[in-house]
Amino acid sequence: MADPNWRVRAAGPADADALSLVASATFLDTYAGSLDGSDLVAHCAAKNRPETFAGWASDPGDAVLLGEIVPGHAPVGYAVMTSTIDLPVALEPGDIELRRIYSLSRMHGSGLGPALMQAAVDAALRLGRRRILLGVWGENYRAHRFYERQGFAVVGTRQFRVGAVVHDDLVYGRSLLP
Template identity: 60%
Template sequence: MRQASAADAAALSLVASATFLETFAGLLGGDDIGAHCAANNTPEKFTTWANDARGAVTIAEVENGHAPVGYAVLTVPDLPVDAGPADVELKRIYTLSLMHGSGLGPALMETAVDHAVRLGRKRILLGVYGRNLRAQAFYKRQGFQVIGERKFQVGTTFHDDVIFARDI
């Protein structure tokens, strides 16, 4: 695991689309998943996030061959809650399913928290799909609590999300 740079944008785009598809296939429509990934998992987006000093991007790779298997993105908050200058949003945190149970998820979270502390932030915010109970259980184990809700568009469909927060 390491802090990503703009040079990692293509690999991050690939793992972002793969993990989104793995996570939501069967829960969301296939056309909506494809449209969402095409619009939101571009190398350009990851380049912007990696170059923004107000956030941090972490990439997780397997040792043998350095294939990307997970990532996390911290950004300036863009959620419908009262966010202050001491807040940061965990915009993304995903691992490929082959890494589930390996400890990579908690390690990515720990790294994201470390980055947030180094950025001088006091609270991490995040949004998660309301029907993604596995992710919600993970966030609760990590000390997050529900503070709100939002509508989140994937493709052409709006879904109910839950907004979590954790003081750090």
């Protein structure tokens, strides 16, 4: 996109409230109608706390990115890379987890998703990482296609709980080695 009306930037602890808000908004935007509403709300309340984002943004081994509308800088997407990996696959030296990457549906097709992914890859390389891992709901076919277009391949599976329901996820990996 030649002149996008958004930008991607590194986020810091001061962005924790905006990250928490966009995390809940994008999770609801993505899964409303697919998952139970009360489970979605409880999941967002538990997993998208500002303190969680402030911790990630403060950790020198992690990278947090924020997508914003220009002008005004309203949050519309984000990505979180963590050195703490919570995936049931054989880990290799230099692995990092792309724990979250989401944008509001109104941003789909704008180029924000690929820009967030490229910024995440660049951050992983700056951190000296060699492979990115991520987990995604097995029924989120749009995300599967996105990750595959970005060079990821399935490397395993996991189960992920949202509320009372355990979901089957795919685990994807992408080497950053030439």
